[in-house]
Amino acid sequence: MIWIGRSIVIMACVILGWNMSYEYEMAIINIRQLMQILEYMMNHIQTEKDTIPDAIKKTSRQIKGEMSNVLEKIAEEILYEHGDSLCAIWKEQMSDTLIKVPKDMMEIFVNVFDHVGYYDSKEQVSRLSQVHMEMEKHLETLEKQKNDKCRLLKSMWMLGGIFVVILLW
Amino acid sequence: MKKAEQIQILFPTHFQFLYDAVESVIDGLQEIRIRVNCPLIFVVQKNEYFIDVRGNITSDFQKAFIMKKADLESVFNHICQYSPYAYDNQICQGYFTVAGGHRIGVCGQVVLDSQTITLMKQICFINIRVSHEIRGIGDSLMPFLYQNGGFENTLIISPPGGGKTTLLRDLAKNISDGNRYAKGKQICIIDERSEVAGCYMGVPQNDVGMRTDVLDGCPKAIGMMMAIRAMGPEVIVVDELGLEKDFKALELASVCGIKILATAHGKGLEDILTDCNQNNEIERKVFERFIVLSWKKNMQGEKVQEWKIYDKQKKLIAEEERI
Numbered sequence: 001m002i003w004i005g006r007s008i009v010i011m012a013c014v015i016l017g018w019n020m021s022y023e024y025e026m027a028i029i030n031i032r033q034l035m036q037i038l039e040y041m042m043n044h045i046q047t048e049k050d051t052i053p054d055a056i057k058k059t060s061r062q063i064k065g066e067m068s069n070v071l072e073k074i075a076e077e078i079l080y081e082h083g084d085s086l087c088a089i090w091k092e093q094m095s096d097t098l099i100k101v102p103k104d105m106m107e108i109f110v111n112v113f114d115h116v117g118y119y120d121s122k123e124q125v126s127r128l129s130q131v132h133m134e135m136e137k138h139l140e141t142l143e144k145q146k147n148d149k150c151r152l153l154k155s156m157w158m159l160g161g162i163f164v165v166i167l168l169w
Numbered sequence: 170m171k172k173a174e175q176i177q178i179l180f181p182t183h184f185q186f187l188y189d190a191v192e193s194v195i196d197g198l199q200e201i202r203i204r205v206n207c208p209l210i211f212v213v214q215k216n217e218y219f220i221d222v223r224g225n226i227t228s229d230f231q232k233a234f235i236m237k238k239a240d241l242e243s244v245f246n247h248i249c250q251y252s253p254y255a256y257d258n259q260i261c262q263g264y265f266t267v268a269g270g271h272r273i274g275v276c277g278q279v280v281l282d283s284q285t286i287t288l289m290k291q292i293c294f295i296n297i298r299v300s301h302e303i304r305g306i307g308d309s310l311m312p313f314l315y316q317n318g319g320f321e322n323t324l325i326i327s328p329p330g331g332g333k334t335t336l337l338r339d340l341a342k343n344i345s346d347g348n349r350y351a352k353g354k355q356i357c358i359i360d361e362r363s364e365v366a367g368c369y370m371g372v373p374q375n376d377v378g379m380r381t382d383v384l385d386g387c388p389k390a391i392g393m394m395m396a397i398r399a400m401g402p403e404v405i406v407v408d409e410l411g412l413e414k415d416f417k418a419l420e421l422a423s424v425c426g427i428k429i430l431a432t433a434h435g436k437g438l439e440d441i442l443t444d445c446n447q448n449n450e451i452e453r454k455v456f457e458r459f460i461v462l463s464w465k466k467n468m469q470g471e472k473v474q475e476w477k478i479y480d481k482q483k484k485l486i487a488e489e490e491r492i
Contacts, residue, residue, distance in 0.1 A: 045252075045254075049254065049255050050252075051249070051252035052250060053250050053251075053252075054250075054255075054370070078250060079250070079268075080170065080178070081178075082174075082177055082178055082180075082182070082185075082188070083178075083180070083181055083182035083185060084181070084182055085181060085182070085243075085246075085247070086250070087251075113251070116246065116251035116252070117242075117246045117249075117251055117253060118252075118253065119253050119254055119257060119288060119290065120254050120257070121255070123254070124252065124254055
C-alpha cells in the first residue's frame with residue numbers, strides 16, 4: 001500500500017512536470033499565433049488599406065480557435081457599439097482572454113494599439129511591425145531555451161516527487 | 170441600425186451627453202458642425218442650435234459646449250475608426266462617407282505637392298452631414314420621364330441644396346426596380362462623391378434599386394466609360410455634371426444607346442442653355458427631359474419646392490409644388 005502511495009506521488013510529479021513543459025511549448029505556439037495575427041493585420045492594412053477594425057475582422061476569419069472569437073468581438077464592438085476607443089476595447093478584451101503566453105509578451109501585444117491615428121498606412125504598419133519584432137525577439141529566446149527548460153521542468157518535478165517520497169519514508 | 174445610432178456611434182464615450190440630443194432631433198437633423206474652440210452646432214431643419222454640457226439643446230450661445238482641439242481630434246479619430254490612412258484619398262477631397270451614407274466634411278491644413286493635395290492635416294473643422302433618403306419623392310414625375318415605355322434622357326437642374334441628389338436617388342431606384350410605366354432597367358450609378366448611393370465599404374447605404382451597380386468614388390468621365398465596357402447598363406446615372414470631359418463621355422454613352430439620368434447646378438433652364446459647356450451638349454440633344462427644381466414661398470408663407478418638367482423643345486410639360 002505504501003509503495004502504491006509512493007509511486008502515485010512520483011507519477012503525479014512526473015505528470016505535473018510534463019504538463020508544465022507542455023504549457024511552455026503551448027506558450028510558444030500561442031506567441032506564434034499572436035505574431036500571425038499581427039502579420040495578417042499588417043497585410044490587410046498595407047495591401048487593402050483597411051481600417052483597423054476591418055483588419056481585425058478579416059483576421060478573425062483567417063485564424064482559428066479562441067482568438068478568432070475574441071477578434072471578432074473586438075471588431076463588432078468597435079464598429080457597432082457606442083463610444084469606447086479602439087485601444088480601450090482591445091485592451092479589455094485581450095486582457096480577458098485565457099490564452100497562455102508570458103506576461104511581458106502579452107503586455108506588448110495588449111498595448112499594440114496605444115498609438116493609432118496615422119495618416120499613412122505605412123506608419124500604422126510600421127507600428128505593428130515594431131511590436132512584431134519585439135515579440136519575435138522574445139520568441140527566439142524562448143525557443144532557444146525550450147529544450148533546456150522543458151528538460152529542467154520535467155526533471156525538477158520528478159526529483160521533487162522523489163524528494164517528497166524520501167521525506168515521507 | 171437606426172439613424173440616431175448611426176450618428177451616436179460617431180462620438181466617443183466622453184461625448185455620451187450628446188446621445189440624447191441626437192436622438193431627440195434625429196428626424197430633422199441635417200448637420201452637426203464641430204469647430205475647434207467654438208460651440209458645437211446642430212442644424213435642425215435649417216435652424217441652428219447649441220448643445221450645453223448636459224446635452225440639452227439650447228439657443229443660448231453662452232451655455233454652449235465648446236469643443237477643444239483634443240476633443241475634436243478624438244471625435245475625428247473615432248469617426249475614422251482610428252485609421253485616418255484608410256480615408257486619405259477622400260480626406261484630400263474634403264469629405265468621406267461613413268456607415269449609413271452620412272458624409273463627414275473636414276477642413277484643416279492642406280499639404281500640396283505640385284498643385285495636388287497630398288494630405289490634409291491638423292483637421293480642426295468637421296461637418297457631419299446626415300443623410301436623408303426620402304423614398305417616393307420622384308413617383309409623381311415618373312410618367313413624364315417615359316415615352317413608349319422607353320426612358321428619356323433626363324437632366325435635373327437646381328441650385329445647391331435644391332434636392333437634386335435626393336430626387337436623383339429616388340428616380341434611379343424607381344427606374345431600377347421598375348414601375349407601372351416600364352420594367353426595371355439595369356442601372357449603373359457613377360457616384361464620384363459617394364453622395365447618391367452613399368457607399369460604405371462598397372455597399373450602398375441608400376436604397377438605389379435592385380438592378381443598380383455602383384461605381385463608387387470614380388471620376389464621372391472615366392466611370393461612364395468603365396460602366397459601358399464592364400457592366401452593360403441600360404441607364405447611367407451621374408450626379409453634378411460640370412466638366413467638359415463629363416459631357417463628352419455622356420455624349421459617347423448616349424451614342425452607344427445608353428440612357429442618361431443626370432443632375433447639374435443651375436437656377437433654371439436658361440442657366441443651362443447659356444452655359445458654354447452644357448449648352449453644347451444640350452444642342453446635341455442628348456437630354457430629352459429637363460426637371461428644374463427651385464424653392465419658393467407659397468401664399469401661407471411656407472417654403473415649397475417647385476418642380477417644372479420641360480421636354481426636348483424646352484416646352485413645359487408638367488409642374489408641381491410640394492411643401
